[in-house]
Structures are given as C-alpha cells and as structure tokens.
Amino acid sequence: xxxxxxxxxxxxxxxxxxxxxxxxxxxxxxxxxxxxxxxxxxxxxxxxxxxxxxxxxxxxxxxxxxxxxxxxxxxxxxxxxxxxxxxxxxxxxxxxxxxxxxxxxxxxxxxxxxxxxxxxxxxxxxxxxxxxxxxxxxxxxxxxxxxxxxxxxxxxxxxxxxxxxxxx
Numbered sequence: 001x002x003x004x005x006x007x008x009x010x011x012x013x014x015x016x017x018x019x020x021x022x023x024x025x026x027x028x029x030x031x032x033x034x035x036x037x038x039x040x041x042x043x044x045x046x047x048x049x050x051x052x053x054x055x056x057x058x059x060x061x062x063x064x065x066x067x068x069x070x071x072x073x074x075x076x077x078x079x080x081x082x083x084x085x086x087x088x089x090x091x092x093x094x095x096x097x098x099x100x101x102x103x104x105x106x107x108x109x110x111x112x113x114x115x116x117x118x119x120x121x122x123x124x125x126x127x128x129x130x131x132x133x134x135x136x137x138x139x140x141x142x143x144x145x146x147x148x149x150x151x152x153x154x155x156x157x158x159x160x161x162x163x164x165x166x167x168x
Contacts, residue, residue: 003121007068014062025055027118028072032079034110040083046090050082057082072114 004012004023012020032054037047057078065074 003118005069006071010062010065010068010071021059024058024071028075031072031110031114032075035076035079036083036086039110040080040087042083042086046086050079050086053082054079072111076111 004020009020009024009027013024029051033047033051036042036050036054037044042050054075058075065071
C-alpha cells in the first residue's frame with residue numbers, strides 16, 4: 001500500500017477496509033506506545049493494556065472524528081487520556097509540576113519523529129526506507145516499540161475486534 005494520507009485512511013476505515021485499519025495501526029502503533037511507555041512511564045504491562053485500550057477506542061469512535069487530517073492529534077489525546085486513567089486506577093502519584101514539562105517535551109519529540117517518518121514514507125519506498133530506519137527521526141520511537149503481542153486481533157468475522165486482544 002502506498003503512503004495514504006490520514007484522511008484517506010480514515011475514509012477507508014469507515015468504509016470497512018481492513019487493509020486501511022491495518023495501515024492505520026501500523027502507522028501509529030509505535031507513536032502510541034512511546035506516549036504511554038516513555039512519556040507517561042507506564043510499566044510494560046500497563047503500557048500494553050493502555051495500547052490496546054487506545055486502539056479499541058479509536059476503532060469504536062472513528063466515526064466521531066470530524067476531520068480525518070486531525071487523526072494524529074486525536075490519537076495522541078486518546079493515548080494521553082488512557083494513560084492518565086491508568087495512572088489514576090493504579091493510584092500511582094505523579095508530581096504535578098513534572099507532568100506538563102515532561103509530557104509536552106516528550107510529545108513534541110514524538111510528533112517531530114512521526115512527521116519525519118511520514119515524510120520518509122512519502123519519499124522512499126519501504127524497502128529503501130528500511131536502510132534509513134536508523135536515522136534520528138525513527139530512533140525517538142524505536143526504543144519503545146510495542147511487543148509483537150500488542151497487535152489488534154481480527155474477530156472471527158474478519159474485521160478488527162472491538163476489544164483488542166494479544167495474539168499468541
């Protein structure tokens with residue numbers, strides 16, 4: 001699949017295109033995991049749970065997104081909300097003074113890395129881009145990539161499961 005715009009992916013996902021959903025998850029999986037694991041410092045178990053919750057919400061609420069080009073900030077906000085909910089449920093205390101600076105700086109770096117990564121997708125075929133993958137743009141998210149068990153599962157009907165589960 002060529003590097004479709006976010007708006008094109010949203011339109012195709014809304015029409016039930018499984019390949020578009022897979023591309024959307026592939027495009028944002030590392031970004032979501034980096035937000036929850038690196039920015040909010042969730043442990044690996046909580047990060048995987050939040051990762052699953054984020055994509056379940058995205059799947060369930062994709063029709064509520066007014067502008068397909070706003071997908072990235074919408075997913076980022078969903079990830080932040082889910083991470084904060086997880087922290088609240090765990091009772092973990094986070095100093096209020098530390099959160100805005102760390103979160104804003106971390107998200108800014110992740111957004112920049114994702115922008116560069118998307119530009120590389122448009123400029124280079126995936127085979128060529130794989131040789132560029134060690135660049136500074138991808139290093140920011142590569143350190144916290146989700147495990148292979150953090151992939152949305154397909155339901156028996158062949159569409160993404162509304163509740164995402166780990167594949168074994």
